Amino acid sequence: MKKVLIIGAGASGLSCAKTLSDAGVACQILEARNRIGGRIWTLQASPAHNVELGAEFIHGAQKELIDLLEQHQLSFEDLLDHHLERKDSELKNISGFWEKVEKVNALLNPKIKKDRSMQDFLIAHRKKISTLKDLYVSYLEGFQAMDLHLAGEKGLAESEKKEVPELNGQSQFRPLPGYSSVMEGLFKDIQLSSTEIHFEHEVQQVLTNAKNPAVVALNLKKNKLQNFAAPFLVLALPVGVLKSSLYFDPPLPDLTQALRTVETGHALRITFQFKERFWESLSKKPVAFLHIDPREYFPTWWTQMPRRTPFLTAWQGGPKAFEISHLKESEQVQLALQTLSKITDLSFTALKKYYVNHFVHNWTLDPYARGAYSYVGVHEKTSWKRLQKPFHENIYLAGEALSEGADRGTVQGALKSGREAAEKILRRL
Template identity: 40%
Template sequence: MKHVYDVIIVGAGAAGISCAQKLEQSGKDFVILEARPRIGGRVFSINEQDSTMPLELGAEFIHGAPRKTVDYLGQYEIPFYDVLDNHLVLKNSKLQKFENFFDKMGKLMKRIPAKPGFDMSVHDFIKGFKNTEPTLKSMFRSFVEGFHAADLHQMGVKGLKDTEETNGDSLNDTQMFRPMSRYDLFLKRITESLKPGRLELNTVVEEITWEPGHVKVTCRRGSSGPVTYSAKKIVLTVPVGVLKSESIRWNPKPEVLNTFLSSVNMGHVQKIIFHFHERFWENLSKEPVSFLHCGPENYFPTWWTLQPMRAPFMIAWQGGPKAWELSLRSEEERVNTALLTLSKMTRIPLRSLNRLVQCWYTHNWSEDPFARGAYSYVTVDGMKALGSLKRNIKNTIYFAGEGSMKGPSRGTVHGALLSGQLSI
């Protein structure tokens, strides 16, 4: 008789690996099916040749240092450090200091009405800012679009407010941190601690056939014919973008899936890591430079350095609809577009900047068939539907992954880790 697992986990990102660890501890018989040749999913760490310095093409920050993530880092003795919270903003063609960036953004968030049942798009909400200083208003738009990777016409303020809720679980809600090691290190360590044979890489799930208490999963592996796996239960951690693309066929499709997918969207991000020959940004301000901003009318309006580490890297960031638009352009065009904005912000001629570039690293998440975007956000009126949604269908299908979470952990590695902690 063909082997029937207790559980099949689809996806070896943070959610899948966290789930695997929990199942291993409870003695369950399971397998993780992962489409890529590597673990980590949207945690995608690389090293330059001969360098120990980690570079992150996906997740980079630990937002607020929440308990579960800190516990994992502690367990694997991975130190983490505070990101320097200095912000410069382009105003009247000059970079100027922008004090208390996160406090100011937080104050504007507080204007979201708490009325039950009420929702509106973030775009309309910002339009209503009548007496707000134009630079602050534009920074807020840029911040929400960038941080949440969202189309502000589609993102609801209720969903935005939900991400701002705090539960005292974090070291410091507004502070950002970075692990000292590659972000994927603790995920690798957890995977190494699993029994042999738990992880199948290069295994693309294409079809799920199920009835209560039984699941059959059909996969593609390389050029070989279809491979099937059977289990009593399945935990699906694939990103919202993958679920929306319908690249996985359902037999039958769970009804709640449509409700869920109409409540959330996959946001888009373009992130480019530039390795420069010198740290020219250290001359831009008397204080160490960490974040640079300009208005949302520009492409790549947010840049940061690796401060407090003095490393020759700058990261260019674009979130929201412009990120999607850029995803359709060539890599060279995206790089040139980013450098144009940096030139405008720093007033260093483009030709000189080009000479300073040693190389760059990027990954087009929007075009990646196993992500189809960066991370999820809640649409207008989406919170209502999400409120009544169950992540467990007939004790057989379980949804995990950042997109399945509510509150401030949506869209984060922490949210993914928490979502995988299922008792099944």
């Protein structure tokens, strides 16, 4: 029997396995998909270009992720933080976006006695922020993928007060060979040790009372149930999966309670490949990000600048992403192109002539993700931080939802939480 059983081979599960294997601790990983990386998934769209279906950006020069890139000699580029907005039938520069967000963030109260939803926060401060409200809502829904009725002021206040580290004055980057190459690098390091991985093993049940925690997994290739056990169990799974797909026998009331404090955000991204970069003629400045009224579907778009490629990505976050994730893919594409037509002032027919292909993955309907990334809900008595401690002494959690501050919901946060779960186990061995 291996010492540690890890469920999930996303960034957090792999980072946990790497820390354990570096310390000479044997582990076993069960992964439902036939690939590593989870919500990181890079596709080779053409011989010269790759496209991300999940994570794309590195938010902040976080040491963990930058070290990993450097160890594996993977290059990364600075993001061109230049934004244009279609307003009053013109494309205008958006200036001071982050400063405006910061102005509203300054009103968040991390010590508020009774937590409230972000919707209630906006109502309470409506007079002070009247001109900033639309921009702030588009930040919360678009960037944080939040539902304003579910997101809590306390949780957001805690995450927004943390500084994002910079490298040479830059804080947003993109891994150039694609995010999956980062996961492959991590996986290579682990494979060299005694770690075993079983793909296409969907964990359905967690037997919490066993002396050694155990799981029941469906071997998807053989359509056969199998039991696995180890002295320590790490559930490196998305919150949506923990909340609705796993059967805990007997239930762990503490876990159920703590999971209620974390919400799953939804996001839908579609990357379009066009015959040419028609957007370059829209502005004299390089076109990096394009925006339109957040009431439109897919109000945010971006290019792959500073590289000049024929790809444009459409982004919808928040409750509207959840709503449209239930439409047919062709309808989602139609909605996105309708918005692009408004942003570029090109007819739908003209856009269709440029169209070559599109790339999308529906993370909301994906049974092994059930959404994009997490945020803190309205705090009740229990804090989400309870998730960072073991359950029944030997069941640990890992994943982006366990990370704090600006790391929450990110690849960096997932890597860190996996390492931390492993370190806690190592202290007990």
